[in-house]
Amino acid sequence: MPMKIGEKPFFGRVDDALENNFMRTAMASAQDRLRGRKLDATVRDEQIGDWEEWRSAGEEIRRHTLENLDYYLEQLSENFSRKGGHVYFADTAEDATRYIQEVAKKKGAKKITKAKSMVTEEIGLNEALEEIGCEVFETDLAEYILQIDDHDRPSHIVVPSLHKNKEQIRDTFRDKAGYTGTEEPRELTAFARSQLREVFLQADIGITGCNFAVAESGTVSLVTNEGNANMVTTYPDTQISVMGMERLVPTWKELDVMVNLLSRSAVGQKITTYITNLTPQLTEDSVDAPKEFHLVILDAGRSNALGTEFQSALHCIRCAACVNVCPVYRQIGGHAYGSIYQGPIGAVLTPILGGYEEYGELPFASSLCAACTEACPVRIPLHEQLIRHRENYAAQKGRTGERLAMKAFGIGASTPALFQGAVKGLPAIMKPLAEDEGISSGPGPLKLWTAVRDFPAPGNGNFRSWFKNHKQEGDS
Amino acid sequence: MEEWMKMKVSLFITCLAEMFYQNVAKDVVEILERLGCDVDFPKGQICCGQPAYNSGYRKDAQKAAKQMIKSFEHSEFVVTPSGSCAAMFKEYPELFKEEPEWRKRAEAVAGKTYEFTQFIVNVLHVEDVGAVYPASATYHTSCHMIRLLKETEAPFKLLKNVKGLELLPLENSYDCCGFGGTFAVKMAPISEQMVDEKIQHVEDSTATLLIAADNGCLMNIKGRIDRKGKPIEVKHIAQILNTRAEGRN
Numbered sequence: 001m002p003m004k005i006g007e008k009p010f011f012g013r014v015d016d017a018l019e020n021n022f023m024r025t026a027m028a029s030a031q032d033r034l035r036g037r038k039l040d041a042t043v044r045d046e047q048i049g050d051w052e053e054w055r056s057a058g059e060e061i062r063r064h065t066l067e068n069l070d071y072y073l074e075q076l077s078e079n080f081s082r083k084g085g086h087v088y089f090a091d092t093a094e095d096a097t098r099y100i101q102e103v104a105k106k107k108g109a110k111k112i113t114k115a116k117s118m119v120t121e122e123i124g125l126n127e128a129l130e131e132i133g134c135e136v137f138e139t140d141l142a143e144y145i146l147q148i149d150d151h152d153r154p155s156h157i158v159v160p161s162l163h164k165n166k167e168q169i170r171d172t173f174r175d176k177a178g179y180t181g182t183e184e185p186r187e188l189t190a191f192a193r194s195q196l197r198e199v200f201l202q203a204d205i206g207i208t209g210c211n212f213a214v215a216e217s218g219t220v221s222l223v224t225n226e227g228n229a230n231m232v233t234t235y236p237d238t239q240i241s242v243m244g245m246e247r248l249v250p251t252w253k254e255l256d257v258m259v260n261l262l263s264r265s266a267v268g269q270k271i272t273t274y275i276t277n278l279t280p281q282l283t284e285d286s287v288d289a290p291k292e293f294h295l296v297i298l299d300a301g302r303s304n305a306l307g308t309e310f311q312s313a314l315h316c317i318r319c320a321a322c323v324n325v326c327p328v329y330r331q332i333g334g335h336a337y338g339s340i341y342q343g344p345i346g347a348v349l350t351p352i353l354g355g356y357e358e359y360g361e362l363p364f365a366s367s368l369c370a371a372c373t374e375a376c377p378v379r380i381p382l383h384e385q386l387i388r389h390r391e392n393y394a395a396q397k398g399r400t401g402e403r404l405a406m407k408a409f410g411i412g413a414s415t416p417a418l419f420q421g422a423v424k425g426l427p428a429i430m431k432p433l434a435e436d437e438g439i440s441s442g443p444g445p446l447k448l449w450t451a452v453r454d455f456p457a458p459g460n461g462n463f464r465s466w467f468k469n470h471k472q473e474g475d476s
Numbered sequence: 477m478e479e480w481m482k483m484k485v486s487l488f489i490t491c492l493a494e495m496f497y498q499n500v501a502k503d504v505v506e507i508l509e510r511l512g513c514d515v516d517f518p519k520g521q522i523c524c525g526q527p528a529y530n531s532g533y534r535k536d537a538q539k540a541a542k543q544m545i546k547s548f549e550h551s552e553f554v555v556t557p558s559g560s561c562a563a564m565f566k567e568y569p570e571l572f573k574e575e576p577e578w579r580k581r582a583e584a585v586a587g588k589t590y591e592f593t594q595f596i597v598n599v600l601h602v603e604d605v606g607a608v609y610p611a612s613a614t615y616h617t618s619c620h621m622i623r624l625l626k627e628t629e630a631p632f633k634l635l636k637n638v639k640g641l642e643l644l645p646l647e648n649s650y651d652c653c654g655f656g657g658t659f660a661v662k663m664a665p666i667s668e669q670m671v672d673e674k675i676q677h678v679e680d681s682t683a684t685l686l687i688a689a690d691n692g693c694l695m696n697i698k699g700r701i702d703r704k705g706k707p708i709e710v711k712h713i714a715q716i717l718n719t720r721a722e723g724r725n
Contacts, residue, residue, distance in 0.1 A: 014663075014665055018666075032648070327651045327670055328666055328670070330651070330670075330673075332666060364659070364662055365663060366656070367619075367663075367667070367670070368619075368657075369623070370620070370624060371623065371650065371651075371652070373623070387529070387530060387532065389532075390531060390532030391532040391533075392532070393532055394532035394533055395532075398533075402531070403533075406531060406533035409523075409533075409536055409540070410528060410533070410535065410537070410539035412523075413522045413539060413543060414539040414540060414543040415522075415543075416519065416520050416521075416522060419491075419522045423494055423495055426495055448660075448664050449661055449699070451664065452664065452667075452703065453671070453699030453700045454703050455695075455699060456496040456497070456699070458495055458496055459495075459496055459497060460498070463489065463494050464494075464517070464519070466498065470502075
């Protein structure tokens with residue numbers, strides 16, 4: 001399954017989400033919990049100094065890297081290859097999955113373990129590997145839960161199973177994997193651990209994503225909490241890491257800053273449990289290293305953003321800080337976005353990767369409250385990018401009715417006589433609709449408003465004439 | 477105060493207040509005058525252009541913006557009872573980034589624009605306007621005011637000094653009320669859930685009065701409160717500040 005989630009149109013997905021009371025309660029409580037944790041690890045953590053300076057440093061590092069992307073990609077590729085790794089640049093999702101299928105075939109791989117990776121969700125890697133007869137095992141706990149629940153889809157880029165509670169997880173484990181225990185998280189985790197332990201030992205290939213690649217040394221850096229990524233990358237003889245082509249830093253110095261920004265912003269951790277740095281050192285004496293290490297660097301639409309007003313969307317480090325504060329995500333959850341990238345960054349990134357035809361509504365699924373922009377650790381102006389998308393969408397696909405209405409707005413808002421006429425005429429037009437002070441059912445576009453809210457009746461009297469009289473009184 | 481000593485303030489009343497909330501507009505004028513300002517009302521003003529801008533119709537928004545720039549470029553200060561509309565003025569230079577001449581004019585207007593409470597506290601340096609309003613209230617911090625204008629304190633400083641007013645904390649005050657201009661009708665089912673959650677938090681605060689400094693948010697929240705028949709009053713901050721001991725409003 002690629003980036004897309006579900007077959008229903010946008011509002012169908014929204015309706016499904018709004019009816020799912022459990023999911024909505026879970027989203028709201030997760031947001032509320034994460035808010036305090038994030039504040040404790042960022043603005044309230046005196047040990048790190050001024051959090052705003054960290055954000056500025058993050059922004060600067062990301063901008064510099066993206067502005068010199070070709071240079072750093074080449075450096076990364078050279079260093080990775082020089083140490084014995086194989087680099088493959090994939091233009092499309094299909095290119096990437098085909099390459100990985102080839103590697104799996106060549107190795108005669110039967111079992112493949114995977115660490116959590118959104119980019120492999122994006123390219124539909126599991127399905128591609130199952131197609132050629134491989135068994136694929138997700139080993140991140142959240143991804144494992146989703147996988148055994150008939151390949152449910154992620155609803156959050158950091159916590160993919162955020163939409164499920166422990167009772168639901170217990171039922172899934174019981175129905176799909178023969179679990180007999182309770183809904184205690186510790187017990188559930190122990191069960192998943194025992195199931196996965198065997199698999200780790202048998203895997204032929206281990207596949208990971210990549211939080212950051214370090215160009216100066218040709219290193220893949222993974223930021224994790226469960227330890228599963230270490231199991232995925234140490235046991236099998238063959239390792240494949242897949243990275244979005246923008247996910248790199250020049251040196252280890254910048255890596256330090258970025259890992260801080262990531263773990264503090266994502267889940268309010270001052271430091272993550274594991275930072276696993278993997279560099280191919282395929283020499284005789286490299287005991288732990290896999291015998292073969294492939295790095296797949298994916299474009300798949302990312303270059304659409306290069307050199308455009310959307311370039312800074314590629315600065316994203318997938319921390320989900322914007323998702324965690326989004327009041328729209330809070331109500332509709334992740335699946336309603338119809339993309340594995342949800343929330344504000346999903347609404348910005350998904351149309352860049354997948355186009356307006358399929359994802360054109362997403363930039364409108366925001367009240368432009370700017371909570372996302374305020375939360376982003378690398379200062380992506382997310383709410384502004386949503387407006388840029390809307391501009392493109394209006395130019396390409398705007399409905400005639402709306403276009404005419406906005407044209408009329410432009411004329412009305414630049415012709416004082418017209419506007420004042422309208423203000424004067426308003427009471428006469430609207431008074432018949434009003435009961436007491438409010439209007440409870442209106443015509444035309446008002447209908448959507450009055451379906452759930454009263455609309456104010458025009459006030460009494462005209463402000464301009466009041467002001468004129470008021471000034472004359474004052475002068476006399 | 478001598479006429480020549482008075483601060484000259486141009487009122488940008490906002491299209492919403494002009495159409496629906498004339499009382500708020502009058503309160504703003506009276507407060508500013510009481511604080512010693514000479515208020516004028518540039519007649520060419522209409523709307524800041526947000527409905528078009530936020531919907532992706534940049535050219536139509538530019539038309540509205542040019543009209544506003546022409547109306548206010550000769551002012552000393554521009555004051556408006558809306559954080560959102562003030563923030564839109566601040567966006568004008570970006571809106572004209574490809575027209576240097578207009579950009580310059582836009583920058584001049586943006587630079588002298590203040591939201592109403594921000595102007596009182598930060599320019600007039602007044603925190604107690606002598607208002608009296610016995611009530612148990614909570615305050616909705618509108619998004620554009622706190623995040624785009626970055627004004628988080630001025631309304632609270634003013635409300636703290638209103639005699640008789642008890643200001644209660646509002647849970648999740650940072651979450652949007654669901655207005656978002658055309659968002660409220662384009663994404664109506666989502667907006668409805670957002671405003672319902674906001675109202676729930678207001679009810680939980682036990683306040684019987686909700687105050688805010690943006691008529692857009694107020695129109696949304698009040699519209700929903702009235703529809704649900706909740707016994708909560710909704711008022712713009714100017715309506716609270718324009719009260720005196722002898723009782724007005």
